[in-house]
Amino acid sequence: MHRQTLSQDALPAWAQAHHVEFNGISVDAIPSKGTGLVVTASVAEKAPLMLVPKDLILSLEQVWIHAKADRHLREVLEAMGDYARSSRGAILIFLILQTTHNAVSGEDQPGKVGLRNAFTSYVQLLPSQFPIPTFWNAYEQSWLTGTSLAAALDAKLQSLDREFSSLRAATSMIPWCQRTWWHPETGNLTFDDWKMVDAMYRSRALDLPGTGHSMVPCIDFANHASGDATIALYETDTDGNAVLLLRDGQELTPGLEITITYGDEKGACEMLFSYGFLEESMAFANELYLDLDIPHDDPLKIAKKHVSKAAPGFRLFKGDKTVGWEGPFVWLLCVNEEDGLEFKITRSNDGERELKVFWNESELIDVGELESLLQRDPRSDIFQLRAAVVLRDRIAQQLSALQTNQIEETKVPFATEESAQRFQAATTLRLLEETLLLEAHEMFVQKINSKLSISVVQRYLSAASQDDEPQPIDDFS
Numbered sequence: 001m002h003r004q005t006l007s008q009d010a011l012p013a014w015a016q017a018h019h020v021e022f023n024g025i026s027v028d029a030i031p032s033k034g035t036g037l038v039v040t041a042s043v044a045e046k047a048p049l050m051l052v053p054k055d056l057i058l059s060l061e062q063v064w065i066h067a068k069a070d071r072h073l074r075e076v077l078e079a080m081g082d083y084a085r086s087s088r089g090a091i092l093i094f095l096i097l098q099t100t101h102n103a104v105s106g107e108d109q110p111g112k113v114g115l116r117n118a119f120t121s122y123v124q125l126l127p128s129q130f131p132i133p134t135f136w137n138a139y140e141q142s143w144l145t146g147t148s149l150a151a152a153l154d155a156k157l158q159s160l161d162r163e164f165s166s167l168r169a170a171t172s173m174i175p176w177c178q179r180t181w182w183h184p185e186t187g188n189l190t191f192d193d194w195k196m197v198d199a200m201y202r203s204r205a206l207d208l209p210g211t212g213h214s215m216v217p218c219i220d221f222a223n224h225a226s227g228d229a230t231i232a233l234y235e236t237d238t239d240g241n242a243v244l245l246l247r248d249g250q251e252l253t254p255g256l257e258i259t260i261t262y263g264d265e266k267g268a269c270e271m272l273f274s275y276g277f278l279e280e281s282m283a284f285a286n287e288l289y290l291d292l293d294i295p296h297d298d299p300l301k302i303a304k305k306h307v308s309k310a311a312p313g314f315r316l317f318k319g320d321k322t323v324g325w326e327g328p329f330v331w332l333l334c335v336n337e338e339d340g341l342e343f344k345i346t347r348s349n350d351g352e353r354e355l356k357v358f359w360n361e362s363e364l365i366d367v368g369e370l371e372s373l374l375q376r377d378p379r380s381d382i383f384q385l386r387a388a389v390v391l392r393d394r395i396a397q398q399l400s401a402l403q404t405n406q407i408e409e410t411k412v413p414f415a416t417e418e419s420a421q422r423f424q425a426a427t428t429l430r431l432l433e434e435t436l437l438l439e440a441h442e443m444f445v446q447k448i449n450s451k452l453s454i455s456v457v458q459r460y461l462s463a464a465s466q467d468d469e470p471q472p473i474d475d476f477s
């Protein structure tokens with residue numbers, strides 16, 4: 001679908017027409033960041049730098065309000081069921097309707113889709129390109145091999161594909177959707193259009209206090225800066241409008257860029273994934289998620305997978321001084337039948353078969369409780385040793401993937417300036433993740449050594465070594 005864009009020079013007129021108040025700031029081009037907000041004049045103390053009327057805040061609720069009057073929007077929302085009851089789902093559908101309205105408004109088109117509203121032209125004012133990795137070409141995506149972003153990107157592309165297929169399946173019986181989106185001759189909605197609305201949402205949505213995940217026009221032109229460099233914050237005023245406020249301790253000087261934070265705690269992977277850039281000042285990866293699988297020789301593999309509600313993996317993060325980790329799934333990998341883990345199939349009152357989990361013969365209603373039960377168990381050191389071995393091995397595997405897939409700048413110039421920036425971002429991500437992984441690896445090696453010196457662990461190991469089939473020290477899992 002041809003996405004019609006407008007020059008961002010038209011943004012001030014759009015803002016004025018929709019009663020967005022700019023107070024001493026305006027939009028301007030910012031080198032290597034696209035457009036941003038810049039101080040142009042002095043501002044009365046404590047006055048908001050920007051005020052966006054509440055009916056311009058695009059939230060789940062606002063989408064459904066639009067749907068009351070807009071039949072086309074309503075039909076798609078209803079066809080998509082629960083998906084359209086989440087902020088992201090409803091907003092993506094709303095954005096694709098705006099894009100469709102713009103694309104089929106030409107004279108040769110058979111009929112308009114949706115009702116025009118403030119957002120119909122707003123989406124045309126958004127950038128024509130998004131730097132996030134779902135839009136990188138295959139060569140650029142290969143620079144991420146070995147980073148945690150490679151798996152995240154793969155999973156994202158697959159889930160976008162599934163969403164696009166369910167949009168097709170749910171709406172192909174709606175006559176205008178069939179004609180405008182799906183028909184081999186007259187329809188022209190593509191997977192790229194779906195990626196585009198996902199990119200608009202992901203790189204521009206805010207978690208607005210009191211409203212939740214939403215898109216706030218004009219405030220979404222604020223670029224990111226973390227820590228003390230953050231100049232402003234967004235809030236909801238007592239009337240429900242979104243406001244941009246100067247942070248305490250910051251001063252306004254003409255030419256200063258007004259930045260907000262997209263989340264100082266976000267890891268390098270998430271920043272590049274959601275926003276397509278890494279701040280130059282980023283010295284740590286902050287956090288990193290690695291997936292885990294239950295080994296094939298685990299006799300309880302299928303049952304464990306079935307009952308686990310936790311994501312199959314773990315998160316490493318940089319604490320104050322050391323590296324921390326969390327991941328309830330890891331504990332399921334560390335115990336088996338001989339430790340006291342048991343699965344039983346029972347029948348509920350309505351005759352349904354249910355798989356139940358037991359630890360030391362007591363039912364575990366929530367498998368997430370396993371972690372605290374293992375901490376309190378007299379064999380806690382053994383379980384912690386097993387967890388440390390699992391984590392150390394997975395980290396070693398990731399480090400090896402990162403180090404054996406080094407990327408090198410070629411002599412051939414980059415095809416575009418954007419591609420050169422992507423290479424730089426991928427290189428920085430690799431370095432930051434390698435540093436965190438090396439530190440985490442060292443930490444788990446030390447933890448394993450310290451657990452091996454504990455008497456209960458030594459007794460366990462010597463008992464294990466007297467078994468018919470002794471286990472190698474590291475192979476507890």
Ligand SMILES: C[S@@+](CC[C@H](N)C(=O)[O-])C[C@H]1O[C@@H](n2cnc3c(N)ncnc32)[C@H](O)[C@@H]1O
Nearest residue numbers: 032033034035203204220221222223224275277
């Ligand atoms: C919410 S939008 C901000 C407005 C955006 N610059 C524009 O032109 O529309 C987020 C996008 O701005 C860019 N951006 C924000 N902060 C940045 C920064 N510190 N460095 C580089 N790019 C940044 C990234 O492309 C990001 O995906």
